[in-house]
Amino acid sequence: MDRRRSHAARMVVAALALTTTVLSQGGCDLGSAGVARAADAGGPGLQKLMKDRNLSEADVTAALKTYTPTGRHDEYYLFASGGHGGNVIVIGVPSMRILKYVAVFTPEPWQGYGYGDQSDDILASGNRHGHTLSWADTHHPALSETKGDYDGRYLFIGDKANARVAVVDLKDFVTKQIVESNLIESDHGGTFVTPNTDYVIETSQYPSPFGGEYVPLDKFDEAYRGAMIFWKFDREKGRIVPAESFAVELPPYTQDLADAGKLVSDGFAFCNSINTERAYGGDMEGRPPMESSYSQNDMDYLHVVDWRKAEQLAKAGKTETIKGFRVIRLATAIENDILHFIPEPKSPHGVDVSPDGKDIVVGGKLDTHATVYSIEKIKKLIADKKYEGKDPYGVPILSFQESIRGQVEIGLGPLHTQFDDQGNAYTSVFIESVVAKWNLKDLKLIEKLPAHYNIGHLAAAEGDTVSPDGRFLVMMDKWAIDRFAPVGPLLPQNFQLVDLSQDKLQLLYDMPLPLGEPHYAQMIKADKIHAEEIYKPAGTNPLTDQKDPFAVEGGKERVERKPDGVHIYMTAIRSHFTPDIVHVKEGDQVHLHITNLEQAQDATHGFALDSHNIQLSLEPGEHANVDFVADKPGVFPMYCTEFCSALHLEMAGYFLVEPKVAETKPAPAKPAKRAGG
């Protein structure tokens, strides 16, 4: 008992001492008394641990708010674009662990995406101008919505570099479709969805002649154009329907980010623009570079598009078809009150609609304000046809002063805005490198939190919906510099997790991005995602979501020589392929049909064929079809690449290509498929 008493006495002293301790920034601290006692109690103890690892009380709080013990699932998924990685990154919040990279526009062999099976066709559907494309610059992911809330079913993602849009199904986290309009050459304001995912919005960035034609730059004003594209989404089929999609022609300003209205602003789409100067560079031709010529004007134009009216026009056939895509021409758009401009200050970048749909918040890269436009005021000005003038293309311009509800001074370089459940807005401020918290109601700045470094976008929990959750915010910092152990000249970005649940903002976690350069992300409640564990029935083709016509049943494995080539019907199950030896002849057109017969979760098999660039990932129940010409004689091991069992190394076989001797080789029916490129 003596020992206990003396211990207790020490705690009293420690507790008294602690009353003078300054509370941590998070508003909570651990208590050194407890630390002392723990150190007493045996083991290294908390105090020693804090000392050894140089952890402050705020660090301890942050650790406990993010640490997610074994087997426990994260509360949110953060879906981030992969930037020029061409993929989508799925991150668990609050642990900030990356759960998956989803291959979208870039071939990825671990997922067996673009390495010989039917996924090659998805990638090929995104080729442009006769060139094979095997990367993208993915920018803005959009979760599908129902009544303005994320519904967890689909994810859309745009490719800035080549103006394409892809559809990812969140049942299996697989890319199902890539579409392109053939109209524009780059996009930025995409993807954003309308509140019931009727349309997926893609807005052009750098102006170019519609349809990929060559037009010299001195015809820029006349022949270069922008567009806002409305991709019709068929929720039942889970696919975009290009034939029911349309574009609204825009002047050759450099359109920037977009957002869809919701609730009171439902039916409208908004996008920013820079470069109403219509500059196009020429720094070796006597003109200034774009970085200065784009920013001469104090104001550019917020574009306000009435997409419901536009939809009616498209349905009524008031479109012109360019390269197979329906376009509402600028004159038609103006004539039918579809398009209005409102001045917006200074090098505009982000536009974000508030949860109640009433406000449209714009940030200008060279401004110091968040500017809040009122849809009520905008609607009235449009209804009253009260214009301040027209742009050179005849688009009516509404008054800046009469459209806005106000401005908040938040610091130099505001970009993007997210929202919480308490009526607060959070704006990333790039040049000042902070996030600014401010109040939507009275437009008052509340607090700033530094970012490390150069915050671009930010994402709050359910932050783009009609009912944000608050709780968490992720600052998407463009530079990391010294934040992480060095990995050479190319550094990760830094995602910083912030706790929104207290009065003061608390930084919780720094997370490096090891591959890709995310631009935007959306954060959804984990219980909204209903990912499937296996493909049912066995033999399912993930791209049709149905049993494949070439699906193979156990016991029905076979090899058939037909006029179109050798068909190999193969199965995979722990731990063998059947057949495990394949004989073909040089020049044979090979059709390999493989079904993974497993129906147990995580029982994935890979299939690799040596020196043929073929690598499949066969999830439980998945079926794959592979076509190639056996153009090289030899003995090629084939094996399971996914460690599936104790006898995984034995899940192998030989693919033998017998040379054609004493015969003239016929030309192969089809060139050997080169997966991944």
Added chain:
Amino acid sequence: MDRRRSHAARMVVAALALTTTVLSQGGCDLGSAGVARAADAGGPGLQKLMKDRNLSEADVTAALKTYTPTGRHDEYYLFASGGHGGNVIVIGVPSMRILKYVAVFTPEPWQGYGYGDQSDDILASGNRHGHTLSWADTHHPALSETKGDYDGRYLFIGDKANARVAVVDLKDFVTKQIVESNLIESDHGGTFVTPNTDYVIETSQYPSPFGGEYVPLDKFDEAYRGAMIFWKFDREKGRIVPAESFAVELPPYTQDLADAGKLVSDGFAFCNSINTERAYGGDMEGRPPMESSYSQNDMDYLHVVDWRKAEQLAKAGKTETIKGFRVIRLATAIENDILHFIPEPKSPHGVDVSPDGKDIVVGGKLDTHATVYSIEKIKKLIADKKYEGKDPYGVPILSFQESIRGQVEIGLGPLHTQFDDQGNAYTSVFIESVVAKWNLKDLKLIEKLPAHYNIGHLAAAEGDTVSPDGRFLVMMDKWAIDRFAPVGPLLPQNFQLVDLSQDKLQLLYDMPLPLGEPHYAQMIKADKIHAEEIYKPAGTNPLTDQKDPFAVEGGKERVERKPDGVHIYMTAIRSHFTPDIVHVKEGDQVHLHITNLEQAQDATHGFALDSHNIQLSLEPGEHANVDFVADKPGVFPMYCTEFCSALHLEMAGYFLVEPKVAETKPAPAKPAKRAGG
């Protein structure tokens, strides 16, 4: 003061109550008294946090042992193979954050690897049998060593699928070289380095005819072979020298993992084998599948190769050159005492040499023991030429009983072994799904810790060196099943971090692998890595590590039309390209030379050309050369893909290809380069 006293009094009560608290598994606990006090002190408090997030005291300890506050660097780097992702994954320990994916065999656009610049040539050097290869199955990374310790300079990695080896420079974390022997079709026992990195070892897996010839399977015994390849490494140049490399021919068993001797065993290399039955499948030809036919024998052969003697033989010209590669034939190897076999039990998999070099530990997938061979005993048997017999190819066999020091019963399915600084060994036990800790001195099992699930390899801090650190162990679990929020049928693997610093093993962290399927990893002290921040001088070509002949200086940007095409000398600096407009004609051969003039850390610029599959990552000071044919007329935006400044979006320009009209189009000089394929 009253409030303080009453608070202190409550703490005494709480502290007394706590003496009965059971200590957490980690041997330390937090102290509920401290928790109570913290809850008192204002803010949500620790106790509430633990309750809200359902954290045990062990969880709290684990959180504090792994959480790494903003700006603090990890203590270790873990370099893991990416499996069929074809890359290398760099992870910080103890935070278990992924710091970088290093592209090796698979094109990766974020890094600008294989998307138009000189890195295309590195990838192309790995093509085989006339096929473009754009993936790999990377298995065993090896850090370069000096005197048996990791020196932090280079990383080697093998491709099981296509039998290739790559060199990554840890100055810039860039892949500098890919080599292949043209001899074998798959490897597994690679890469492993000799203690001074004289050689990088690559051992074949599935037997095949040397040099890629076609030989039917009924000639398996005579014509199929394995090999252990010794790639000579030139440390000064940082490159493998194929002409000074050689192979030792092996019988057509399925060779498995390898390791190099150190200290007393220096000069030897070891590899396991399965399938001394020489089965080759045929499950549709009346034979059993490999999974059963490979495991008929109770014992297979541990291969003991005297590489110093082999090196002398190679230098003396006692080799045969097959497809340009020098091979010490089996007869020569036997005649010169280079190759010996020792029986090893039951479906052998991992072989690992102890830090003092005295013991060689073998795990058998269907065994229950770790078997410990003694190099002293092996050396004596070899010196005495005391053989038990010979295998069918004439290789002398040493006695199992006389070679081993003993066996430790550790559970069903032992695979791989790592070591700490206290004389303990840690063996992964796949079927039982545990890690077993045992003592090297007296070969006694100490403790088992469950893995979730199916542990394959494991990696300890500096665990393959002559001086392991202890402290941390990573269990590399093949299946995750329910550990993480679901992401569809294809699940991540699970890396579980374990604390070795206490008496009892404590699980600290579960980390999902979001891309790739790592096989092995090595963990190195962070202060051994000296990564560079920028390329110096500006204009450096990362593949030659020298200033490129086409490097461009600021003010010397220009366009030159030459007989071999149009040369564009371009610079990139915040926030413009010079020139920002490029005019070429349809059919022009374009040579684009771009230097990033930045010399500030993290000031990377990307360069993307719309619809041409060109995407470069230009780190500060980096120079890139791009060759392609402008075969499609049109207007193609080009822009910086790496968010570099507030005016990053304005870092853009136009690449115009004027159509050839009224002329017959000449065939392009060279087909358009299709990067990434």
